[in-house]
Amino acid sequence: MSNRSPVKGRGAQSGAVPQRFGLATREADGDWLDERDSLDGEAPPLRTTVTEEHPRTILSFNRSPDIPFDRSINAYRGCEHGCIYCFARPTHAYHDLSPGLDFETKLFAKPDAPRLLRETLARRGYRPAPIAMGTNTDPYQPIERRYEITRRILDICLEARHPVTITTKSDRILRDIEVLAEMARHRLIAVGISVTSLDPHLSRLLEPRAASPAKRIAALERLAAAGVPSHVSVAPVIPAITDEFMEAILEKCAARGIESATWIMMRLPHEVAPLFREWLATHYPDRAEKVMGIVRSVRGGRDNDPEFFTRMNPKGVWADLFRKRFRVATKRLGINRVAVDLDCSRFRPPPPDGQMRLL
Template sequence: MAEQRDRIGGRGAQSGAASTRFALPQREVDDDWRDSMRALDGNPPRLRTTVTEEHPRSILTFNQSPDIGFDRSINAYRGCEHGCVYCFARPTHAYLDLSPGLDFESRLFAKPQAARLLRKTLAQPRYQPRPIAMGTNTDPYQPIERRYRITRSILELCLETRHPVTITTKSDRVLDDLDLLAGLAARNLVAVSISVTSLDPVLSGKLEPRAASPAKRIAALGTLAAAGVPAHVSIAPVIPAITDSFLEEIVAEAAAAGVTSAGWIMLRLPHEVAPLFREWLDVHFPDRAGKVMGIVQSVRQGKDNDARFFHRMRPSGVWADLFRARFRLACKRAGLQRQRFELDCSGFIPPSPEGQLRLL
């Protein structure tokens, strides 16, 4: 059995270890020194979240990956205060010489000029519209969105220009923009996916300490569906021997809320996420850490992660086949389907860079 470690409350990551991929300097705290400081000063203060504004030159990112269903995306924030320990985006903080661990969820960056930059891109004569994906790297409705309203400003522009957009989130804060989402949905310009990992609020508090509770996410899906907004429940990620037992119940509750589309994604552990997740297991589930990682490796060709194109999103092996069969049966019982929302790109109205629509 793994040794039980001290817990860092209110955070997903249990350390601030730096990345080793870019030869960044690292510091390791000596246990004797830490114990001495605690004896003198008591426990250290709770980690506070800081936000730095940044001003990039562009905001729309294009990709040609064969593994994902979109070719462009916007991330209005870097880092995510939700603190999901399994988040595959954590390694991006290493590019900033920051830790993919605690820094990723406590040292955040906001891009307040995102909508203005997007307007310039959409106004380019050669721009061809396709759905913009939001929430692909960090959550567009993490807590600081209530202060910055960057996601809302982007949705306002999408409605103004009749540009299609998709949203992925773990927050019921998406309902703050229900007026815009309903307007976009009326023109077939939006689809919203809410990720639900379990239905246990205690477990969710360990996995995703600052995300909305599972009950709030299910309720948000129901509110979206009732308002005519295409809503999708994403069981993501499925964590073997931790959250997979909730698969059928999540499908059933989403269907009861009025959702008609569902999907699932197996846990991915790229780069620094793997040691952070192992550390989390040692803290919260030391009794089954070996079993969890054994199953993870069994569906990833014997490794913590399989980064190959056409494989990274498609786990293989007996366990993966079992999850697929369970998911198909659960959807059949609940009347859900794996639906691709075909959004309308034909009504796009290019804006002027200065902020007014062009005359047609």
């Protein structure tokens, strides 16, 4: 760790470009971190920039045995929420960008996503299955206010009667509550909101530009009241940092009518591990070794377990303790993991040119 002051309003504390792909070391001249070192006092706040990109396809398919979906849409790359533990951070390294500060300040938007989705769904031979949104970066991060890509995707899926699942940390999802409620009436939607803690100060350090925990829980309540299948994910659980909030999060959600919950242990793939260690050294130096000791104990002695079948299944006494705590709390509160049976049978390919369907 250097003697720099913490980077305010951001999760990552540095912007080093990784060497996993043999990328050339970034030149020091002009790099904001070098400039920051030479300034007296604090550097000005980092600005968020957005680059529009125009891919040829928008649906991504996977065959991972560890996740319950085979296709997803990511309308954005990078995420301004800045969650320090975000497992998607390493994807920025493929573009010679830092999984640290670049990931949360140099964003990419895909404004053609709705058109590409319409064309994909209209193809002869397409077979529907739930599309997952929010699996890599948040579909309701702040730039969604400007681009409305997520909203336009939902409109197309409603028109085509195509099922969708959404994972988010933002109460901005409430902007689309009417279309979500209509999709729910056709069994086309399930929403999960991640709640990490109940401490707004801790949340600002962990997830500096995400909605506060109270707003997320309020969003869950409103969605459930509107008939939208809603799920709280106590995720990620960070030992000795957030695990103390597990039962209280479940209690607050149960009191607001949420009947489905899961928990996920923090994962630290690739560059996320050193970024998280740096965050610990900046904000929690007194317990950094304890936290990482527990992390290694549930990941077979490593910072991260990347293997299929085991990467989502932490082992050891600490993992067993978290599972038991979660199981006891959900049983006491009457919360179960409710599997939402989304309906693919009503799918109807949309006209590829966007024309209105003849009735």
